[in-house]
Amino acid sequence: PTTAFFNTDDARLFIITAFGPNGENPVYLSQQLLQSFESGDLRREGRNWVDSIALGTDTYFFPYKYKNNIYNPDITGADGYQYMTEYEMILRLAEQYLIRAEARAKQNKMADGIADIDKVRERAGLPLIADNNPGISQKALLDAILHERQVELFTEYGHRWFDLKRTGKVDEVMTVVTPIKSQGTVQWQSHQQFFPIPQYDIDKAPNLTQTVGY
Template sequence: MRDRRMRCFILILWLPGAVSCGKFLDVVAPGSKIEASKIYEDNTTAMMALYSIYGSMFNQGASPAKIARYTGLCSDELKLTWSSDDDGLYSNNISTGNVYVTGMWNTGYLYIRDANDVYWGCAGAEKLDPLIRKQLMAEALFIRAYWLFYLTNLYGDIPLPVTTDVQVNALLPRSLQRDVYQQIISDLLTVQNELGDNYIGPDCVSPSSERTRPNKAAATALLARVYLFMGRYEDAAAQASTIIDMTDTYALVPLDQVFLKNSTEAIWQLMPGTPNVTKINTTEGNEFIINVPPKYKTQQAISNALLGAFGQYDQRKKSWINSFTDRSVAPAITYYFPYKYKVRIGDDLKEYSMIFRLAEMYLIRAECRAQLGEIAAALADLNMIRQRAGLPVLSADQQDKYTLLNAILKERQVEFFTEQGHRWFDLKRMGAIDTVMTIETPAKGGGIWNATKRLWPIPKEEIVQDPNLYQNPGYP
């Protein structure tokens, strides 16, 4: 979180997003010492500074696959395929020096720092094209909001860096989660005003069919999620409805098409850089598909709890789960693994990592409507997702508010498994984590579940370096 490394020379990636009118002119960073350096005197290098963040987000220590893996092991989604691979995540006994938890913290704050650099660097860059300047600043705020959301939901109260002042950021105390959320909301409302509905190309101006650069809808999707987590149900439903109503751009698609690149269900996706020398389509496909015996490679499989959560006729189990039988041991063992992404390695780029998709908007609105007592309307949204999965619709005469909320939690479990930490966050915010993990943690060999484990520890090295930080309860 502390060094201010600026990436100047990177692969020109790709990225399509959106553009509109805004008010990013004459902004001055409070307490910031950043100057309009040479990188922000040129449109191309300024854009490259932003694109490098997306490139790192695709495959570094906080990649979509890493978020899904770490939270999946902590919750009831995933299990280890080789017992010696436990690093504390699976057993819910994470140490303050855990390399993965520390890496997630450091990487998340690295992206926030780089986003702040882009935002304030562009703010002081008079030579940039005004449209490009506005677009880059909006996307930088979106990136900051996105990573603040993940960090606060993993660690609780967190430092809140909004400037590029190294000395100030190095000594930040933890801000209350409610204040972090308010900063996220402020950033996203600004982004909504600055970005347009279209997706744009690498030049920040031209329209594009690629959905790999955030547009107004991406900001709206994250804002809907934040409002939901805060219990602002009317606001969350309104944001979700905005996207659901954009039927010319977004639509639910058959299960086998959801995770394809530029799927019409996609609101925002991440793609690999160009040239794609690793031949990886998505980190999820590369890391989750099991094709060798577990003793040869650290891997994880779908847990018994998740496997048993699917109904008899749920087509998601058939379409989004696959199996590998390890015949190198006797008796042979069959492992089930996430198969939402079908490509592990391949020259033909067919899939992009899904960050936000339309199904989440339906289930956000369903939950909000249930909380507001609008049972029939909530069921209509829930049944949209159930029908696609081949399940029968639920009728209003069988539901009350709490029965329906439980049905929505179950639907989120089987719809969003191993996607972006949904299950771990849902268990916490919907008050189900202690009930579920009291059973799961002992079964995973972790002993008695402790409610303090719902938050990850602040990395011990951060507390050593910043005397204004303190550790989460339950950790030494």
């Protein structure tokens, strides 16, 4: 089927053209993310999941997981709109391996957790933990899994944000990242990880207490 619910326009959103970052292509990858990839990571190398464009003195790196950024006039959905020919990826096998790796690590089933994360690392062309660090501690393995999720699932459904939230690492990471991304104009404040309650709702239900910090 070719409909808005199955076909994705992620490539059109993410692939930066000669016009540079703009309203249609507002996203480019931070140096912090780029530097998170290990040397030789196939996801980062060879225009697999990351590509770049040089514009003047600037080089912009952008997500390249989806590669078809041209609407196909020969493929029209039932609603009359043209769509891309790529399908949206909702669940991926790599994510399932990483979910299970984390669950096994938390159960102290270290060998099984290592085997799962190594499935993802092997596909990325990286050294295996089972070979280089088979005696890795539980904490170190959980940290490695969190890092692997960062470089595997970037720009997919906010995985990184939710990972930081559920592991209690939001403040640790955002305190460093926010000033860098804002070029020093904004400092991270812990309450920003939560939304404020709209004033309209407070007016309707005065017993509601506004989120701390707002």
